[in-house]
Amino acid sequence: MAFKPALDDGVYLRESVQTAAKILVVGHFAVGKTTFIGTMSEIPPLRTEELMTQAGEGIDDLKGTTGKTTTTVAMDFGRLTLSDRLVLYLFGTPGQQRFVQVWEDMSRGALGALVLVDPERLEESFPVMDLVEHYGIPYTIAVNRFDDTETHQDEEIREALDLLPETPLVNCDARDQRSSANALIVLVRYLQSRLR
Amino acid sequence: MTTSDEPDQEPVAPQLVRPYVITNGRNLLGDHEFSLITLVTAAEDISRTGNLDPEKRRLLELCSGGYLSVAEIVGHSHLPVGVVKILLSDLTEEGYLFTRAPIPAAKLVDRHILEEVLNGLQARFG
Ligand SMILES: Nc1nc2c(ncn2[C@@H]2O[C@H](COP(=O)(O)OP(=O)(O)OP(=O)(O)O)[C@@H](O)[C@H]2O)c(=O)[nH]1
Ligand SMILES: [Mg+2]
Numbered sequence: 128m129a130f131k132p133a134l135d136d137g138v139y140l141r142e143s144v145q146t147a148a149k150i151l152v153v154g155h156f157a158v159g160k161t162t163f164i165g166t167m168s169e170i171p172p173l174r175t176e177e178l179m180t181q182a183g184e185g186i187d188d189l190k191g192t193t194g195k196t197t198t199t200v201a202m203d204f205g206r207l208t209l210s211d212r213l214v215l216y217l218f219g220t221p222g223q224q225r226f227v228q229v230w231e232d233m234s235r236g237a238l239g240a241l242v243l244v245d246p247e248r249l250e251e252s253f254p255v256m257d258l259v260e261h262y263g264i265p266y267t268i269a270v271n272r273f274d275d276t277e278t279h280q281d282e283e284i285r286e287a288l289d290l291l292p293e294t295p296l297v298n299c300d301a302r303d304q305r306s307s308a309n310a311l312i313v314l315v316r317y318l319q320s321r322l323r
Numbered sequence: 324m325t326t327s328d329e330p331d332q333e334p335v336a337p338q339l340v341r342p343y344v345i346t347n348g349r350n351l352l353g354d355h356e357f358s359l360i361t362l363v364t365a366a367e368d369i370s371r372t373g374n375l376d377p378e379k380r381r382l383l384e385l386c387s388g389g390y391l392s393v394a395e396i397v398g399h400s401h402l403p404v405g406v407v408k409i410l411l412s413d414l415t416e417e418g419y420l421f422t423r424a425p426i427p428a429a430k431l432v433d434r435h436i437l438e439e440v441l442n443g444l445q446a447r448f449g
Contacts, residue, residue: 134399146423149359177403177404206392316441
């Protein structure tokens, strides 16, 4: 080997890993995406930054903008090695509609998405729901309850978000590993059911 | 960060200027063969690395301990995604890197992968 590796051993994937899969963790501002990824990841979460040109294209409404502006879109992600040969990456993807380019990239090759919602701020989830639907990404709703007073019933949330009967809805505390893993399991079961 | 070790010559968007220089002016937003979950590692028998750009050298160092995803290389290098993809693509063409491409989205393949993801999650957290 020509170089001494720049990072510690534990950072690298097992030699036997052949396949990488990805699941998106999406939701509006401050809904718990970073927390969820930090809870589930086997490595300290990392960030990617991409320079984006914002033009008045796609589904964003930027009427009146002259020329282009550039912005940096940051995404955090984590990793879970799930077998000798398979690694799963969880990408936290911002829900703002102006990040169309990011969504185009992220939707390609994604198994599905976990949509985190805060029942107290359901309307803030509409733009991100539009995005996952626009890109045809199969999803499960994970209701992140920020206070324990269960004022919202699942049915109310389903109705407010206009969910299809088949779309799973699961409660999830992004700070809790069992709870977060369960939300992923519900999503993956749903993805399996769609193939039958 | 890539910009911090050099004085800014222009007050405007130094982070835009710098990657342009690294990648010899190639378009950052075109289609690349690398996705964020392409797995990459350094070739075992690397010779003649002396004339590599410092940025490429750094990426090669990151890759020389085993496989990492492109996303992880981006995260550790603190370079923008588009820049890393171009540099990795060059390094691969030049024979310094090997890749494991992400799985094609064929349904049959998905079925196996979903099963493996589910089993893995249950084994680990169930
Ligand atoms: N009670 C409760 N608090 C949570 C939960 N998930 C996240 N939080 C808190 O909510 C705040 C925002 O969480 P983040 O994980 O930063 O949210 P985010 O979606 O990454 O936010 P942005 O990246 O800014 O859009 C933090 O203070 C978390 O501790 C949860 O499930 N329950
Ligand atoms: Mg965040």
